[in-house]
Amino acid sequence: MSQQTSCPNAQLRWCDNQPFSTQYEDVYFNSENGLEETDYVFLQGNNLKERFRKSAGQNFVIAETGFGSGMNFLSTWKLWLEHAPYDARLHYISAERFPFSREDLQKAMQIWPEFQALLPELIRQYPPLMSGFHRLNFPDSRINLTLMFGDATEMYSQLTAHIDAWFLDGFAPSKNADMWHEDLFRIMATLSHPGTTFATFTSASKVRKGLQAAGFEIKKIPGFGPKREILTGQFNSAPPAENGTPWLSLPPPPPHRKHAIIIGAGLAGACTAWSLVHRGWKVEVIDQHPEAAQAGSGNHQGALYAKLPAKPISSSQLHLHGFLHALNFLNNNVPADGIWNQCGMLQLATTEKEKQRQAALVDENRYPEALIHAVDSFQASEIAGQPVPHAGLYIPDAGWVSPVRLCHYLLQHPDIHCRFNTRVEKISRNGDEWHLYDSNDQLIASSAIIVVAGASETKRFEQLSHLPVKPIRGQVSLQQTTPQAPALNTVICGEGYISPPLDNRWCFGASFDVKTPSDEIRAEDHQSNLKKLQDVLPELAGHFATQTESPHGRVSHRCASADYLPIIGAAPDYNAFISDFERLRKDSKWRFDCQAKNHPGLYVNLAHGSKGLITAPLGGELLADILNMTPIPLEKNLINVMNPARFIIKNLKKGTI
Template sequence: MRLIHAHICWTEDTPFSEQHQDIYYNPDKGHLESDYVFYSGNNLEPLIQNKRPLHLHIGETGFGTGLNFICLWKRIRETNESRSLHFISTEKYPLNRSDLKKALSNWPELTDLTDQLVPQYPLNTSGFHHLYFDNNRIKLTLMFGDAAESYSRLNAKVDAWYLDGFAPSKNPDMWSPELFREIARLSKPGTTFSTFTSAGIVKRGLRDVGFDVRKQKGFGRKREMLVGTFVENTTPTPIEKPWFELPASEKPKEVTIIGGGLSGCSTALALAERGVKVTLIEQESQLATGGSGNPQGALYAKLPVKQTIQGELHLSGFLYSVNMLKRIDPAESFWSQCGVMQLATSDKELARQNNLIDQETYPQELVSLKSAEELSEIANTAVNFNGLFFPTAGWVSPRALCDHFVDHPNISVVQQQVNDLSFAEGLWQLATQSGELLSASHVVICNAEMANQFNQTDHLPLKTIRGQVSITQAKPANNKLNSVVCGDGYISPAQNQQYCFGATYDLQGKERNVTQEDHESNLEKLGKVLPEIHADVASESNDLQGRTAFRCSTPDYMPIVGPAPVQDQLIETFAQLRKDRKWRFENAKAEHHPNLYVNTGHGSKGLITCPISAELLASMICDEPLPLPKDVIDAINPARFIIKKLIKQTI
């Protein structure tokens, strides 16, 4: 959901918030104040100088101009370039990109870092946004929205808090008991905090939730500021859904992944970039031979008018994938940010799109409504319908993306078919078709609809949806489509002088061969929306090639990502749900198969859900802050189907 931008007026080079009637920073010594209050106030120097592998997790309550993040990043570069930082911050009124750049231009010595931050700065949409710098060693998670609400959705353990933001007298809504409770929930014994303010509401609020609070000299003319250390949580938050609580984990040395499609390859890279050795097992002779193997796939998210959990996952995943692709392939060798059109081919869809724009749910930089004439100009060919245009979207070659993902020194690809899993003496034993027995401490199952072939996962309700794309040669004179067009099907701009279009969506289909009937269906959909392109393609219809694959989906069309539950024990522990879905379970714990995870069921949305799901799984496995909100993580938890059956009394 789109937020209200910060309303800023400028006094010379100093930004002033009209919402809070206060300046963002000390106009002369803002960077020095940040170092004094937050860096020194939290005594971060020893942590950063430490030569041990250490991921430093910093939480902040007001991102503002990003000055605190930039100053800490600079300190790490100067002190210990091997140190990893995950900086997590919130902002209810984000600056626009031009104001952010202007605000940070006051410090020329920070220009190198500012020039990296500004291009990645997120669109003005609520939720979690992830930015990566210095070869992914520096991570920034920006949660756009109310601070207390944002942190209530975060799963993390924070090492130190930067309690920043406008003064309590100017911004009383932020400095709330709810925020202090979330800060305590996300802290551990020894977690520190520092803040520029010495207001009583802050001092009492932090003491009430378990912090030892002390005063010390403030910066410059400020007489006092507060620092302190977390002792214990005096107001613990009860666990609302214990069946979704995640098992504890420590970063492993190696992980084995079953399945070499988008989910498996993206998971492999996410782990490999954390220094984990990965064995990727694929039964076929090459990667991405299943649902991930089409020549081109549309990279965009179909957005709901009003925010839903599914919509939030898709938007977060889309923004994450686009940012990732810009980072790993700036030359666009296996993708193109050419824009995507989502055409309104029915009155119902046109009304939905008009409503989406009228609600001002999303910023224009993300999506706007265009006439058929405007879309025709963008596409460089006649378009028959009005529709939405996503300028930052495009297409991706999934197989090329998978090949890029596994081109990493920490990833080894093994061609084997795994038939069975068993756990003995602290290790997983993987029985292969060749008779070889492989061992692994951690296993991630990513083999699409075959993910429920194992005893540990046979409860997963996976289904296949058949799809066929049509492929034809695009003669140079006719190679004129400039953007992806989605109607009842989709077509991408020609890649290697070939058009790829389709795809059929057959819930019952089992035919694995390419059929002429499906070619004709794809041609009919194409002719409905792009008459000129259709005329060119139809003239070559006898030369149509194609590809058939089966998308792996689930009953709720959400992926399955997370630890594998022990079905019988989960049923026994939470059996009371059959009688009372609101029963409060005390000290109940969800049991999971040790170090066994699942990542499957992405359907036709793999390009936007696989990379963010891979980051989620890698963060779970390595005990890092999780990149998605807790309610979204719950919605894709593998245990959800068992719990739903208990509530419906069908198990």
């Protein structure tokens, strides 16, 4: 799959408020009867009104091959609100190779009075034009929208979902031949199940034969207006077989009552709890500390941003996904009052290596200017509100978060019950449930589903002892502010970081030490943090030097994996993996037809390291979708790089186990 970059937007020509594509030389919709055509072809063609009415307690999934102006989505949204039961949830997935800009989308849809109550919320959440997956949540309507910016075939090949209805929309095969081909129809089959329906405005022979070859039954019905015929039908075949790498498959969860126990009340645990309760679960969070966020998530402030490379790789792609998702999550769900602030961030080039990296990023021009752009030292000083001696990159949507306050806020939901001062020493499977025990072998709690999200607790559980996680010591410095301190308007990152003060305290640092397990505050780390500050904000560092009070500090141990990527998903049965996949020791490309064996009902959400503010909210959504078997807002290749089994498979291929 192509790496995530800026996505080319739709090139439009407007005539009487109707958008015309100059890329495909065709209109997106008819301004006189476009709504009627959408209703007839896609809504009636998939019998959605009746199916929505019967969807009580269910997830209904629609997939579309061309989001375009958003008319089909808004029409479906309106129909859903009119006919779906309150306990049903709609998942709408749409691909778009040339997405509208936010301004063009608003202009195209504002002509329809039917959508004026819905359009502002879509416009507010509409993502930047970056290729890849974007999850938008509309909780009051019980709708998730996953926008996939890129080629439809490529995007759907990366999707994990079970589709109930297809909208085969897009420009006609004669104008957009690249989309209508057998690869797309084959991928549709892998995502469908017996009874999955489809509807499309075209009756072209190429489309009809391609769908039939993929296993869809076809029916011709009268077309809309001057159109003679359109196609509808359903999938009644068996889904294609697995791809030969069963360790990458997502196993269905065991039977449960939508109840889970989460071990760990830091960012990973709190975000997982939040995502589950907003899908109707009851959650119990257990933590050995007296309150939430007392370990790696306990710092006063953290920088909310993603460090973007000139040439993206999987880790940076994941971090950008997480950053954009975290921004949308915070803006939709979390008040800014003392919890977070979208004040922007300056990423300064304080070394020659960083100057070269940033210059390469600007030259590659992979990211929209609204997301990140270069500034000189004068512009950086204007943004910061005090002298900045370096040029750098500015991310206007970045900011800072108080991870402690965020965790407390997320855990305040009435369906989340927290038990603190409770250390889980052992877990064991007993029948259909997991039992949690303390150091005296006394039962603490039990549940069919357990999520281990406590970094320090992972290795002592026998089932998870093989996971290569390690602590990384970090010390931040805390300095009381004074009226004489120079103002700071944005987060500054160089070799370290500093945020505008919160509760009259500056938070800056941080050290990065993979060798020292000590929790002791060290004077040399304060000096190092002050030196990093001197490099980026000499005026503020000079002010601190005049203070008689020495800085305070906090030490935490971030949990990181061997490859510094999170570990999220079902916990593999280590011994079963070694036995079932031992042939990889001799043939790393062997394709298996067996099922991977995981510990039923045991999941992990770990090792977010120093990136937890941008990976934990996305990780919580990922795990909640895995447990609910609902569409996942992340490409398969990115799900795979976080798969807990990846280390076993890698070591088998290397012959080290």
